[in-house]
Amino acid sequence: MEGKQVGLRDLFSMQFTSPGFSRELLKVVGDQQPDACFQCMKCSSGCDALKFQGDFRPHQLVGLARLGLRDRLLNAKLIWSCTTCSYCREVCPQDVSPVDVIKALRRMAVKEGQLLEDHRKIAGYLFKTGHLVPVNEEVMELRKKLGLSSVPPTTHAHPQSLEEVKKLLRATKFVEIIGGGGGSDR
Numbered sequence: 001m002e003g004k005q006v007g008l009r010d011l012f013s014m015q016f017t018s019p020g021f022s023r024e025l026l027k028v029v030g031d032q033q034p035d036a037c038f039q040c041m042k043c044s045s046g047c048d049a050l051k052f053q054g055d056f057r058p059h060q061l062v063g064l065a066r067l068g069l070r071d072r073l074l075n076a077k078l079i080w081s082c083t084t085c086s087y088c089r090e091v092c093p094q095d096v097s098p099v100d101v102i103k104a105l106r107r108m109a110v111k112e113g114q115l116l117e118d119h120r121k122i123a124g125y126l127f128k129t130g131h132l133v134p135v136n137e138e139v140m141e142l143r144k145k146l147g148l149s150s151v152p153p154t155t156h157a158h159p160q161s162l163e164e165v166k167k168l169l170r171a172t173k174f175v176e177i178i179g180g181g182g183g184s185d186r
């Protein structure tokens with residue numbers, strides 16, 4: 001029947017699997033091969049991210065990546081709660097490296113403008129000040145106590161360089177991606 005989707009369907013999300021998305025993901029992942037995963041769950045046994053937010057475990061994410069369940073992958077909380085500690089890469093007997101799959105998913109999500117509100121806000125600071133974490137008064141005082149200048153030799157000390165930073169961020173489409181978060185001055 002014309003226009004009818006065929007393939008495996010995930011019964012939780014009722015979403016069809018997408019081999020195209022898996023191929024796209026593999027290109028971003030690089031050398032690591034999720035297809036070699038035999039679901040032994042060693043990676044999930046010591047994953048720190050599960051203490052913070054528990055939706056998927058690393059072995060489940062790798063399983064979804066093999067199926068290409070795009071929306072579930074790009075909306076998985078694990079892709080943002082992962083601390084990139086690399087435990088899962090070190091213990092995997094198949095050299096799969098779930099953390100690299102997670103990093104690839106992050107890149108793909110961000111490219112589509114899907115990022116957490118907090119990240120958007122912090123990214124807005126980079127555009128506005130040249131720093132992801134601008135130096136505040138408390139830090140200035142600490143620096144002075146340590147015999148340093150109150151601000152580091154960055155855009156804080158050279159505000160005229162901020163326009164260069166903004167130019168770079170506009171050229172890389174960073175500003176479009178963050179959508180003006182953090183009240184940034186575009």
Ligand code: SF4
Nearest residue numbers: 037039040041043092
């Ligand atoms: S440790 Fe490796 S092979 Fe085992 S489930 Fe995790 S990714 Fe798959």
Ligand code: SF4
Nearest residue numbers: 047082083085086088
């Ligand atoms: S790198 Fe991320 S997914 Fe892997 S064990 Fe560490 S926190 Fe968990």
